[in-house]
Amino acid sequence: MRIATWNVNSVRARADRVVAWLERTGTDVLAIQETKCADDKFPYSVFEAAGYEVAHTGFHQWNGVAVLSRVGLADVEPAFPGQPGYGDEPAIEARALGATCDGVRIWSLYVPHGRSPDHPHYTYKLRWLEQLRTAAAAWHDADPQAQIALLGDWNVIPLDTDVYDVADFAGHTHVTPAEREAFFAFEQAGYTEVSRVHVPAEHTYTYWDYQQLAFPKNRGLRIDFAYASPALAARVEGVRIDREERKGKGASDHVPVILDLENR
DNA sequence: ATGCCCAGAACCTCTGGA
Numbered sequence: 001m002r003i004a005t006w007n008v009n010s011v012r013a014r015a016d017r018v019v020a021w022l023e024r025t026g027t028d029v030l031a032i033q034e035t036k037c038a039d040d041k042f043p044y045s046v047f048e049a050a051g052y053e054v055a056h057t058g059f060h061q062w063n064g065v066a067v068l069s070r071v072g073l074a075d076v077e078p079a080f081p082g083q084p085g086y087g088d089e090p091a092i093e094a095r096a097l098g099a100t101c102d103g104v105r106i107w108s109l110y111v112p113h114g115r116s117p118d119h120p121h122y123t124y125k126l127r128w129l130e131q132l133r134t135a136a137a138a139w140h141d142a143d144p145q146a147q148i149a150l151l152g153d154w155n156v157i158p159l160d161t162d163v164y165d166v167a168d169f170a171g172h173t174h175v176t177p178a179e180r181e182a183f184f185a186f187e188q189a190g191y192t193e194v195s196r197v198h199v200p201a202e203h204t205y206t207y208w209d210y211q212q213l214a215f216p217k218n219r220g221l222r223i224d225f226a227y228a229s230p231a232l233a234a235r236v237e238g239v240r241i242d243r244e245e246r247k248g249k250g251a252s253d254h255v256p257v258i259l260d261l262e263n264r
Numbered sequence: 265a266t267g268c269c270c271a272g273a274a275c276c277t278c279t280g281g282a
Contacts, residue, residue, distance in 0.1 A: 009270075009271075009281085010270085010271055010272080012271090012272095013270085013271065013272095034281085036271065036272065037272090060272095060273095061271080061272045061273065061279095061280095062272090062279085062280070062281095113280080113281065113282070114282095115280090115281095155281095155282080157282095169282090172282080173282080174282070207282075208266095209269075209281090209282065210268095210269035210270055210281095211268075211269045211270095212268060212269085213266090213267060213268045214268090214269095215266055215267080216265070216266050216267050216268085217267095217268095218266095221282070223282085243266095244266090246266070247265085247266045248266075251266090253269090253270080253281085253282090
């Protein structure tokens with residue numbers, strides 16, 4: 001089985017490109033982030049015509065996450081237990097969606113950006129990651145054999161070698177010790193970040209800004225990751241970062257991360 | 265080469281993204 005995660009930066013602007021990619025790569029399950037649309041504007045029919053079931057949560061033009069599957073889609077949850085809200089009257093945002101696809105519990109995750117280390121969005125980001133880790137630990141404790149995939153745009157640069165020049169991020173989000181600690185805490189919860197295991201090369205990126213020739217100059221960031229529970233990690237045969245997908249007109253600023261699982 | 269911000273809402277220019 002082939003599963004993947006991709007921040008598509010608007011599903012309506014890129015639906016045809018996503019379908020073409022699904023068919024070209026033979027991907028069975030895709031977690032997508034930043035759909036940037038409300039549920040009633042999601043282009044369901046484009047994906048259904050290609051043979052995929054769709055689960056989506058989106059309230060307006062921001063955030064939005066989905067799971068597409070051609071191997072079954074069940075037990076959809078539009079948020080994780082304890083997921084924090086944001087704002088003066090805290091509201092749950094469309095940043096997490098869970099669904100079970102052929103025995104694998106898939107979570108499509110769009111971690112809050114943080115804006116800047118002195119912004120309320122930053123403390124929200126840390127709280128969000130901590131609550132997700134708490135939920136993920138509980139899932140694993142409840143069933144140590146569960147196959148769980150935490151897939152998405154984590155908005156954290158875990159290592160200095162995950163960015164073209166870490167000095168450019170001094171004073172910014174994504175590289176602070178608290179964010180990195182929150183990211184690596186998933187290891188203590190029993191999860192393994194399998195893209196690092198299979199693609200360990202330094203300066204391997206998943207995102208390049210649209211501005212200032214970032215992609216041709218390879219000024220990118222590695223911020224899209226796949227944490228797997230032990231039972232799922234043992235099943236991962238390979239991981240690929242599809243850098244080709246950043247090329248050409250109409251590309252997202254992120255590229256897909258693909259996991260190949262041993263067939264059961 | 266991959267090419268010098270993009271998408272959405274609204275209809276002008278802001279918000280958010282990193």
